[in-house]
Amino acid sequence: MAEVVIVGNAQAAGELVADAIAALITRKPDAVLGLATGSTPLPVYQALAQRAGGLELAGVSGFALDEYVGLAVSHPESYRSVITREVVEPIGLDPHRIHVPDGRSETIESAGSDYEKALVAAGGVDLQILGVGTDGHIGFNEPGSSFASLTRVKTLTEQTRRDNARFFDSPDQVPMHCITQGLGTILRARHLVLLAFGEGKADAIAASLEGPLAAMVPGSAIQLHPHATVVVDEAAASKLRLADYYRYTYANKPGWQGI
Numbered sequence: 001m002a003e004v005v006i007v008g009n010a011q012a013a014g015e016l017v018a019d020a021i022a023a024l025i026t027r028k029p030d031a032v033l034g035l036a037t038g039s040t041p042l043p044v045y046q047a048l049a050q051r052a053g054g055l056e057l058a059g060v061s062g063f064a065l066d067e068y069v070g071l072a073v074s075h076p077e078s079y080r081s082v083i084t085r086e087v088v089e090p091i092g093l094d095p096h097r098i099h100v101p102d103g104r105s106e107t108i109e110s111a112g113s114d115y116e117k118a119l120v121a122a123g124g125v126d127l128q129i130l131g132v133g134t135d136g137h138i139g140f141n142e143p144g145s146s147f148a149s150l151t152r153v154k155t156l157t158e159q160t161r162r163d164n165a166r167f168f169d170s171p172d173q174v175p176m177h178c179i180t181q182g183l184g185t186i187l188r189a190r191h192l193v194l195l196a197f198g199e200g201k202a203d204a205i206a207a208s209l210e211g212p213l214a215a216m217v218p219g220s221a222i223q224l225h226p227h228a229t230v231v232v233d234e235a236a237a238s239k240l241r242l243a244d245y246y247r248y249t250y251a252n253k254p255g256w257q258g259i
């Protein structure tokens with residue numbers, strides 16, 4: 001079972017996860033980070049940017065989870081642009097070491113297998129940051145995604161397109177398709193760190209952590225992972241049946257263990 005850490009607010013979550021990433025980079029200067037977009041991981045990136053001065057980042061690489069298909073890379077809401085603006089620049093990562101699935105329509109047929117090869121060539125992801133969609137999706141693996149799936153093209157649900165419409169001028173500008181690491185790809189990362197904040201994520205978190213393993217709840221795939229950490233605020237934790245047990249476990253955790 002994943003370790004669940006219930007924190008006071010998103011900033012505290014950011015500090016906790018940034019500390020874990022900083023420790024990883026110190027231990028392994030060529031660490032491979034799995035990067036997620038969305039608003040949830042932003043406090044992690046902000047806290048990591050504050051620690052960047054004390055870290056040797058030249059050897060660190062990053063792999064994004066997903067990208068829209070058919071949206072120009074130069075579009076401000078392409079995940080390449082978002083990752084550059086919100087992660088690479090503030091932290092000071094080497095842009096040449098940052099990979100994002102290629103969502104260009106012309107090369108889309110081979111883009112999934114190319115991305116899988118690049119992940120393997122880099123030695124795999126050491127720490128994968130994850131958010132969760134209100135329908136339980138991780139990356140862009142919508143309900144129904146196979147637990148064995150690899151990087152491939154998916155069709156976004158209407159709910160996800162509505163959720164993401166806030167980044168575009170109008171809902172119909174949200175692309176219909178995406179390319180995303182599969183659940184099987186994500187499960188290969190050595191450490192998964194899933195974050196969620198706010199009441200809107202409470203159902204997705206409860207179903208992912210305490211519900212049955214089900215393709216209908218892509219987030220439940222993390223139950224299969226030997227080293228998964230879930231960092232949530234009180235609101236996102238509000239529907240967890242074992243919340244008190246998670247608090248008790250974390251409060252009594254040996255200090256040397258980290259997350």
Ligand code: GLP
Pocket residue numbers: 036037038039040041065066130131132133134137138139140160164
């Ligand atoms: C998008 C991303 C996911 C992210 C989700 C939640 O669909 N592809 O990786 O987890 O949004 O976004 P937010 O963190 O903004 O709630």
